Amino acid sequence: MDLLNILIVDDEFGMRRGAERALRDMHLHLHDINGDVRFSIRTAADGKELEEKMNEGPTDILVLDYKLPDTTGLDILDRLMKQPLDLLVIMITAYASLDTAVTATRRGAYDFLAKPFTPEELRGAVRKAARHLILQRQARRLAEEKRQVRFQFVSVLAHEMKSPISAIEGYLQMMRERAVGDRLADYDHIVDRCLVRIEGMRKLISDLLDMTSIESGQRQRVIATVELGDLARQAVENVRGEAARRGIAIELDVPEGARMEADRAEIEMIFNNLVSNAVKYNRDGGRVGLRLRDSDGEVRIAVEDTGIGMTPEECQRLFSDFSRIKNDRTRHILGSGLGLSTLKKIVTLYDGDISVKSQPDAGSTFSVVLRRDVASASR
Amino acid sequence: MAHILLVDDDQDIIEMNRTALSQRGHRITAAFSAAEAKQAVAADAPELAVLDVMMEDKTIGFELARELHALYPAMKLVMLTGISKEMDLRFSFGPDETWLPVSKFLEKPVNPRILADEVDGLLKETA
Numbered sequence: 001m002d003l004l005n006i007l008i009v010d011d012e013f014g015m016r017r018g019a020e021r022a023l024r025d026m027h028l029h030l031h032d033i034n035g036d037v038r039f040s041i042r043t044a045a046d047g048k049e050l051e052e053k054m055n056e057g058p059t060d061i062l063v064l065d066y067k068l069p070d071t072t073g074l075d076i077l078d079r080l081m082k083q084p085l086d087l088l089v090i091m092i093t094a095y096a097s098l099d100t101a102v103t104a105t106r107r108g109a110y111d112f113l114a115k116p117f118t119p120e121e122l123r124g125a126v127r128k129a130a131r132h133l134i135l136q137r138q139a140r141r142l143a144e145e146k147r148q149v150r151f152q153f154v155s156v157l158a159h160e161m162k163s164p165i166s167a168i169e170g171y172l173q174m175m176r177e178r179a180v181g182d183r184l185a186d187y188d189h190i191v192d193r194c195l196v197r198i199e200g201m202r203k204l205i206s207d208l209l210d211m212t213s214i215e216s217g218q219r220q221r222v223i224a225t226v227e228l229g230d231l232a233r234q235a236v237e238n239v240r241g242e243a244a245r246r247g248i249a250i251e252l253d254v255p256e257g258a259r260m261e262a263d264r265a266e267i268e269m270i271f272n273n274l275v276s277n278a279v280k281y282n283r284d285g286g287r288v289g290l291r292l293r294d295s296d297g298e299v300r301i302a303v304e305d306t307g308i309g310m311t312p313e314e315c316q317r318l319f320s321d322f323s324r325i326k327n328d329r330t331r332h333i334l335g336s337g338l339g340l341s342t343l344k345k346i347v348t349l350y351d352g353d354i355s356v357k358s359q360p361d362a363g364s365t366f367s368v369v370l371r372r373d374v375a376s377a378s379r
Numbered sequence: 380m381a382h383i384l385l386v387d388d389d390q391d392i393i394e395m396n397r398t399a400l401s402q403r404g405h406r407i408t409a410a411f412s413a414a415e416a417k418q419a420v421a422a423d424a425p426e427l428a429v430l431d432v433m434m435e436d437k438t439i440g441f442e443l444a445r446e447l448h449a450l451y452p453a454m455k456l457v458m459l460t461g462i463s464k465e466m467d468l469r470f471s472f473g474p475d476e477t478w479l480p481v482s483k484f485l486e487k488p489v490n491p492r493i494l495a496d497e498v499d500g501l502l503k504e505t506a
Contacts, residue, residue: 166488167391
């Protein structure tokens with residue numbers, strides 16, 4: 001519920017009382033933002049009282065008579081427009097004086113009413129101004145929130161990018177100062193760590209590009225028939241090396257001929273992210289299962305691992321930007337914290353859903369549901 | 380030779396500082412979060428702690444510094460920052476906490492040798 005303060009300025013007592021009566025019990029419902037507006041009414045008889053009333057409290061809509069005993073509406077308008085005030089002015093002009101109305105609007109009045117007007121005409125003008133004011137303020141609020149979110153995102157991003165640079169810089173300084181002696185081999189570990197941090201940074205940059213391309217909607221989506229089995233097998237192939245090295249078995253359960261109308265790159269990202277996470281966060285000698293179920297309306301993908309698992313609180317944070325779960329068991333695992341939040345953005349393009357069930361030390365199952373009709377409809 | 384606690388969520392920063400400080404003969408305990416740091420201190424209080432500001436939370440290092448100081452007033456604290464620029468944070472505190480119980484602030488990135496020099500300097504002051 002918004003409350004707007006109206007100030008009526010007119011030297012005729014009858015006018016002030018009539019206007020006050022017309023507006024007093026008015027109530028406005030704005031359908032587009034589903035909000036209600038109420039009004040509080042004050043009055044002033046001349047320029048001096050107007051100034052006093054404006055200093056007493058906020059004014060949102062000023063209903064201003066053109067002719068006042070000590071000044072004119074236009075002079076007041078000129079003074080008001082010089083200040084950064086968040087209010088709208090409705091100018092009341094004399095009968096048939098179109099010139100004044102045009103001048104007033106040109107100098108910043110939002111609207112004008114020509115005397116004599118009916119109570120309903122006054123209410124109509126105030127409703128129009130109120131609506132304009134509320135929507136304008138809401139747009140400003142949203143823009144401000146957007147700037148805040150963007151600032152937060154960039155701040156965290158800057159931190160994430162500076163961390164590996166600091167680490168590499170520290171290691172290089174150690175090498176330059178021969179911190180661990182003159183034997184080259186003693187620096188192998190330091191060099192390895194630098195390479196790992198550089199790889200992490202590259203991953204962050206490529207995940208960031210994936211995420212922004214999905215989010216911006218600028219990316220040219222190519223909706224075509226996608227063979228789901230091929231993409232699932234490719235995702236498994238990509239992690240085959242690491243899985244073999246760590247003795248992790250991967251089982252694929254994809255029905256023959258499963259396909260859908262989709263953007264190939266998006267579906268690839270889903271499979272690649274889920275399968276590579278299932279290997280990364282697994283225990284040595286563990287197991288990964290990828291299962292796909294295909295029905296008329298939707299495609300369901302489930303990727304199950306026997307890894308480190310997560311607590312319910314950790315699961316809740318998982319799909320936001322940069323929300324890497326940092327603990328003893330994940331410290332050595334490379335990740336940008338953007339993969340799952342990107343998947344969440346992708347599945348919304350298919351009117352779908354991504355969710356996780358997990359148990360610490362037992363494993364996690366990530367489930368993705370994609371609706372079939374959505375992508376083909378947008379083709 | 381002293382017992383030193385290193386608190387940082389970046390394992391490489393811990394590792395390089397551990398190398399530099401153990402070369403000077405210090406005994407090192409590492410903690411990757413404020414929670415771990417408190418556990419480590421309860422088990423075996425160090426003479427000096429090196430704290431990162433931004434770990435689980437943007438400014439948790441500041442809180443940790445105050446908590447450690449309240450429990451162990453003699454413990455020297457070194458704070459590694461880099462945060463004021465990133466988060467546009469000013470060092471601003473409530474009316475009753477106008478100071479941080481920190482002996483030394485070092486701007487990140489910190490050369491591990493320079494950190495070791497600073498640590499030795501602070502320990503010498505107490506000795």
